[in-house]
Amino acid sequence: DSGVTQTPKHLITATGQRVTLRCSPRSGDLSVYWYQQSLDQGLQFLIHYYNGEERAKGNILERFSAQQFPDLHSELNLSSLELGDSALYFCASSAFSRVAGELFFGEGSRLTVL
Amino acid sequence: DAKTTQPNSMESNEEEPVHLPCNHSTISGTDYIHWYRQLPSQGPEYVIHGLTSNVNNRMASLAIAEDRKSSTLILHRATLRDAAVYYCILSHTANDYKLSFGAGTTVTVRA
Numbered sequence: 001d002s003g004v005t006q007t008p009k010h011l012i013t014a015t016g017q018r019v020t021l022r023c024s025p026r027s028g029d030l031s032v033y034w035y036q037q038s039l040d041q042g043l044q045f046l047i048h049y050y051n052g053e054e055r056a057k058g059n060i061l062e063r064f065s066a067q068q069f070p071d072l073h074s075e076l077n078l079s080s081l082e083l084g085d086s087a088l089y090f091c092a093s094s095a096f097s098r099v100a101g102e103l104f105f106g107e108g109s110r111l112t113v114l
Numbered sequence: 115d116a117k118t119t120q121p122n123s124m125e126s127n128e129e130e131p132v133h134l135p136c137n138h139s140t141i142s143g144t145d146y147i148h149w150y151r152q153l154p155s156q157g158p159e160y161v162i163h164g165l166t167s168n169v170n171n172r173m174a175s176l177a178i179a180e181d182r183k184s185s186t187l188i189l190h191r192a193t194l195r196d197a198a199v200y201y202c203i204l205s206h207t208a209n210d211y212k213l214s215f216g217a218g219t220t221v222t223v224r225a
Binding site for chain 1: 146148150152156157158159160163201205207210211212213214215216217218
């Protein structure tokens with residue numbers, strides 16, 4: 001158990017819909033990272049927040065947005081869903097603002113878009 | 115970002131050592147070398163990281179070549195639980211707010 005909690009674990013929805021994935025980092029960790037893993041793309045970095053501020057952005061679609069709240073949990077919002085958005089979405093947390101330290105990953109949220 | 119090259123797959127026998135190579139010929143002096151692994155149906159898991167010197171922890175050892183253009187992750191005694199995809203990743207201090215995963219090496223452990 002990494003200490004990172006992601007909900008929901010599984011989500012099935014239809015094209016055009018909007019979903020919110022939630023991540024609770026390990027106690028005391030200020031950094032949250034989001035990754036997308038699909039069969040054909042591997043693990044893709046989406047976005048990194050540190051203590052509520054965006055620190056880095058990857059190839060995150062405009063239909064996707066994220067935020068980190070004052071209690072340090074983070075949410076990834078996916079809208080106008082397409083079939084290609086079906087993937088595993090992982091959240092990771094770290095005590096540091098940079099990746100020099102260990103990242104702790106959650107078990108992921110599996111999104112299926114029908 | 116500097117790139118890494120890993121073999122697509124490797125096989126090992128249980129209780130034998132596994133040496134996973136990673137080439138990073140364009141590494142810069144301040145790039146850290148990170149190793150993560152991902153077991154089936156799980157999120158990635160940190161294994162080890164280093165800068166210049168060899169590193170050891172309870173999971174593995176990281177041997178870094180003197181010129182730093184390559185490194186080797188060593189699992190001293192493979193178990194069935196070590197079957198996973200292993201990722202070698204570089205992070206540069208000027209852009210170390212993310213880790214970029216490649217395809218990794220799929221390790222199969224034979225009983």
